[in-house]
Amino acid sequence: MSDTNICKVCSAKLSNTFKIKEMMLGLREDFEYAQCSECRTIQIINVPVTIEKYYPDYYYSFKQVIPKLSPLPFFKKLFNGYRIKKKYRKERYEIFRHLKPLMIRPSQKILDIGCGRGALICQMFNYGFTNVEGIDKYIDKEYNYNYGVNVYKKDLSELKANSYDLLMMHHVFEHMDNPYEELAKCNKLLKQKGHLIIRIPVVAKAWEIYQQDWIQLDAPRHFFLHTTESMRLLAEKTGFSIDNIVYDSNGFQFWGSELYKRDIGLVDENTKEYRRGEDFFSDKELNAFDLKAEELNRTGQGDQAIFYLSKK
Numbered sequence: 001m002s003d004t005n006i007c008k009v010c011s012a013k014l015s016n017t018f019k020i021k022e023m024m025l026g027l028r029e030d031f032e033y034a035q036c037s038e039c040r041t042i043q044i045i046n047v048p049v050t051i052e053k054y055y056p057d058y059y060y061s062f063k064q065v066i067p068k069l070s071p072l073p074f075f076k077k078l079f080n081g082y083r084i085k086k087k088y089r090k091e092r093y094e095i096f097r098h099l100k101p102l103m104i105r106p107s108q109k110i111l112d113i114g115c116g117r118g119a120l121i122c123q124m125f126n127y128g129f130t131n132v133e134g135i136d137k138y139i140d141k142e143y144n145y146n147y148g149v150n151v152y153k154k155d156l157s158e159l160k161a162n163s164y165d166l167l168m169m170h171h172v173f174e175h176m177d178n179p180y181e182e183l184a185k186c187n188k189l190l191k192q193k194g195h196l197i198i199r200i201p202v203v204a205k206a207w208e209i210y211q212q213d214w215i216q217l218d219a220p221r222h223f224f225l226h227t228t229e230s231m232r233l234l235a236e237k238t239g240f241s242i243d244n245i246v247y248d249s250n251g252f253q254f255w256g257s258e259l260y261k262r263d264i265g266l267v268d269e270n271t272k273e274y275r276r277g278e279d280f281f282s283d284k285e286l287n288a289f290d291l292k293a294e295e296l297n298r299t300g301q302g303d304q305a306i307f308y309l310s311k312k
């Protein structure tokens, strides 16, 4: 028996493979996936040799806009509470809502893993986090911004052990083909009682409803669609405890999956622009999708979640 028939998380035997089409770019090539009958993880059977092909230059994370870095005065202005532009209010909310439960101090050392060109760490710097850096194996070159904010083209194993207070993976972990190895590396990098935030899609209600058309399968880029059970196993065996799980899915799980069900890709094949919900659905329909997502989040059935781990 080859090890492609074994669940890469819990080692149970995988049966029932099925085909998932590449639909984000609209290539419609088939990839073989299976769902583990024990831990329920959905996983790709063979990682494509030429995965780069599925990350063209118009892929969304390569189009990050990097904000201009400005140290404390900007940060102070924001917290004085007046004349905060709507755009910044939203940005600030996005950054702080994930960090809030952790009580991270602005001076603590933070690493964003798989950060692209580093838009998030630059934003965080502007909001007062002075000790941020990023790594990404797949960027074209290293980026050295002002004030010591750097993005390295490195693997986790090349960084200094016991030196970070917080590691973050925002929709990155599902793209890694060796989850145990990567989490073990994360554990080494963290200081005692350091934190790790993992935001990922999770197998939930949208999978039950849409099956092969579920937008978060995202073949072949997503190697794993995890479950709370698979995350528990992974955390346990790599020296972490899971402190909290927060579901943060949104209406995209519905309108995106509806597009795939109608055989419409996420990227317009001609313009290479990402399609938007409002091009296909009314405001009323989109609002209903968002409300449905909130309801699923409340009952732990949303299709993406934030896992808060800490080093044991």
Ligand SMILES: [Zn+2]
Residues within 6 Å of the ligand: 007, 008, 009, 010, 011, 012, 036, 037, 038, 039, 040, 041
């Ligand atoms: Zn399994």
